Amino acid sequence: MHPDPSVVIAHVSDTHLLAGGAPLAGLVDTASHLRDAAARLRVAAADADAIVVSGDVADLGEPEAYALAREILEPVAAELGAPIVWTAGNHDERPAMRAALGLPGEPLDPIDAVVEVGGVRIVALDSSMPGWHHGAFDDGQAEWLEAALADPPPLGSVLVMHHPPLPYRTRLMRLLEFRDERRLAEVLDGADVRAILSGHLHVGGSGTFAEVPVVLAGATSYADDLAGPPPAMHGIDATQSFNLVEIYPDAIAHSVVPALPHESRETVPAALARAVDALPPAERLDRFSRKPVAGGD
Ligand SMILES: [Fe+2]
Ligand SMILES: [Fe+2]
Numbered sequence: 690m691h692p693d694p695s696v697v698i699a700h701v702s703d704t705h706l707l708a709g710g711a712p713l714a715g716l717v718d719t720a721s722h723l724r725d726a727a728a729r730l731r732v733a734a735a736d737a738d739a740i741v742v743s744g745d746v747a748d749l750g751e752p753e754a755y756a757l758a759r760e761i762l763e764p765v766a767a768e769l770g771a772p773i774v775w776t777a778g779n780h781d782e783r784p785a786m787r788a789a790l791g792l793p794g795e796p797l798d799p800i801d802a803v804v805e806v807g808g809v810r811i812v813a814l815d816s817s818m819p820g821w822h823h824g825a826f827d828d829g830q831a832e833w834l835e836a837a838l839a840d841p842p843p844l845g846s847v848l849v850m851h852h853p854p855l856p857y858r859t860r861l862m863r864l865l866e867f868r869d870e871r872r873l874a875e876v877l878d879g880a881d882v883r884a885i886l887s888g889h890l891h892v893g894g895s896g897t898f899a900e901v902p903v904v905l906a907g908a909t910s911y912a913d914d915l916a917g918p919p920p921a922m923h924g925i926d927a928t929q930s931f932n933l934v935e936i937y938p939d940a941i942a943h944s945v946v947p948a949l950p951h952e953s954r955e956t957v958p959a960a961l962a963r964a965v966d967a968l969p970p971a972e973r974l975d976r977f978s979r980k981p982v983a984g985g986d
């Protein structure tokens with residue numbers, strides 16, 4: 690049985706807020722969805738060491754939308770004592786995002802950042818291209834990234850980038866892929882990146898890039914419905930989620946958490962959970978794992 694993880698990251702993506710909490714496309718209450726997600730994150734990720742937001746924070750890059758993101762997420766982050774690592778996506782606008790979130794650097798510079806928590810280095814790489822929706826990064830960022838990944842900390846690094854460096858399922862979305870995979874692979878060669886956290890596709894998913902696991906958080910705003918009839922793309926106001934990333938010295942586990950509340954029932958009653966927890970370690974397995982013998986008492 691594993692002990693508790695060394696580091697826990699709450700991975701939130703694609704909040705797509707509009708100024709004043711206006712509904713997205715007049716339909717989707719993305720501000721309310723993020724409030725729900727934040728309330729649920731407080732419970733599901735009570736032990737979080739960091740909150741990572743992997744881009745498309747604002748839908749139109751409005752300063753008020755970033756202010757709203759702060760207003761919703763900062764109190765939770767403060768309560769958990771967990772820094773927020775903001776990453777830019779293709780819907781974000783660097784000058785407004787930087788100013789409203791109080792991020793350092795010149796207005797148009799890529800929003801790249803390094804935050805170290807509990808022996809894990811979280812490196813946020815801005816894969817957005819001003820004026821475009823596809824992803825890329827420039828020579829300066831490649832050099833910066835190489836330096837940022839030098840001298841690895843004890844538990845390695847996690848790279849956050851909005852555009853997952855993977856093939857995309859939807860043909861149209863392949864136009865909006867990350868287009869500098871070769872250069873990124875060169876930078877990652879020999880580095881200690883243990884996972885890449887991404888968003889952008891509005892579906893949870895995973896893959897590998899240059900032998901590094903890539904894990905996507907679904908959006909908190911709306912999900913892409915891959916079963917909607919092509920060639921149109923279909924958004925659904927359902928299945929919103931965020932991820933938990935549990936980092937161990939020799940393993941990383943990712944879990945998907947529904948971002949919105951649903952009716953639930955206790956599949957394991959609280960009384961049983963408490964009773965198992967109260968047992969001596971040697972008896973817990975017997976109480977919780979052993980199946981009743983067929984035909985027995
Ligand atoms: Fe998005
Ligand atoms: Fe995106």
